[in-house]
Amino acid sequence: MSFKVLLTESISAQGIDLLKKRADVRIAPSPLLTDLMPLIADADALLIRSSQAGEELMKGGGKLKVIARHGIGVDNIDLDAATRLGIRVVNTPGANTNAVAEHTLWAIMHCARNFNKAEKAFRRGDFCVPGSLPGLVQTFGYTTLEIRNKVLGLVGMGRIATRLAHMAGVGMGMRVKSYDPLVADDVFAAAGVERVGDLASLLKDADFLSLHVPHLRETHHLIGAGELALMKPGACLINAARGGVVDEQALYQAMKDGKLAGAALDVYEMEPPNPDLPFFGLENVVLTPHIAAMTDLALINMAIDSAEGILDVLEGRMPKYLVNAEVLRNAR
Incomplete structure (x- = not known):
């Protein structure tokens, strides 16, 4: 047969x-x-x-x-x-564990180094030379971060988050913390990740927040206006999990108001998104078309x-x- x-x-x-x-x-x-x-x-x-x-x-x-x-x-x-x-x-x-972890690490670096703004400035003809670097930085409003010793907060501690924790912690020297009430303590310990007991504490502490949960009824709009308000001014949000985990309207408002320094999105509440997706108008948001696993x-x-x-x-x-x-x- x-x-x-x-x-x-x-x-x-x-x-x-x-x-x-x-x-x-x-x-x-x-x-x-x-x-x-x-x-x-x-x-x-x-x-x-x-x-x-x-x-x-x-x-x-x-x-x-x-x-x-x-x-x-x-x-x-x-x-x-x-x-x-x-x-x-x-x-x-x-x-696709490694592929998505690599993409997320790239997104962290993209946000930290503000590549969007740098590329657009360069295409305009602006170029930093050592003698005039301070003035040009002021002109661009363009500064960057080193991610070493910065706090990477992981919402969820599955395969991708665990792989990313190794890349970012061991490879890049970040301090990695995670919130996941469904995962045993020994998983955190084996990954060298500090366990955080509640989401609010992680949001307040993270310089970079990366989401690693499925989209379920329980996780729909897990990150909304209230959660975004808890995040550090100047923090960055990365979502390569599922679009519905983030309230896009709340995130757009937080970005527009300057609450967060940057965001990187690979997934959206509606896919493909509408042509008038408001994030298209924001320079500090990195947008990719659901390609994190496409290696x-x-x-x-x-x-x-x-x-x-x-x-x-x-x-x-x-x-x-x-x-x-x-x-x-x-x-x-």
């Missing part, structure tokens, strides 16, 4: 080749529901990247046993529906891990990264 796997979008060849050795693989012409519905009926597995997997699509797949998410976040999958219908959901939490190695790792998760389920093995463990009570 040959299994049938439907991909809503293409993935790296290594993942496709792995699937093709043991299954029939079909790539949808587009991730739109209208294009997926005719193809899902006889699919045993569905592999998605940024497209949505809702209840209607799942019900259209009467044979569907597993949905694999090419990435970590599963907010584009209706987990309740999948569990109710007996469909396992797997993801790839370790595949050569991470894309290969995510393709292989998602393919292996699918094959584990179809061939009767326990998948390494099962998201909805409660499904095992009524799995297809």
Whole structure:
């Protein structure tokens, strides 16, 4: 019996080749529901990247046993529906750890050195020379920070945060602190990270605040106007986690009012964002189009891990990264 796997979008060849050795693989012409519905009926597995997997699509797949998410976040999958219908959901939490940690460290450096303003000044023809450096710095309103001995505050202490803590702490000499009530003390100790007992204390202490939590009901707008008001004047906020974790309107107002020195955003409450996203008008905000995990190695790792998760389920093995463990009570 040959299994049938439907991909809503293409993935790296290594993942496709792995699937093709043991299954029939079909790539949808587009991730739109209208294009997926005719193809899902006889699919045993569905592999998605940024497209949505809702209840209607799942019900259209009467044979569907597993949905694999090419990435970590599963907010584009209706987990309740999948569990109710007996469909396992797997993801790839370790595949892009280093990529996102590297991106976040780059974002910290970008904010610290104010590259946006420096580049624009240089393109205008301004150039700092040693003899006139003080005057030019005053003209630009442009100063930079060394990050050594600065406090990096991590909201969440999962794989990416732990990797970033090593890069920033050991590699760059930052003082790393974190708040995560769900993680054991020994995880903090092993990472050399100081545990902070509450979010407010971390917000008040951090020179750079980096978010590393999923977007859930409990974390929606975790960082809002009240939390931003607690942060140090001149602090920087980095979000490469999920857009809904930050109240964008509150952050925009804090940036516009000069409360924070900078921010770096790779994720947004609406993706793709509207063309009139207010952050486009702010020079001290670094904006990237959800690319933190889009490196050569991470894309290969995510393709292989998602393919292996699918094959584990179809061939009767326990998948390494099962998201909805409660499904095992009524799995297809």
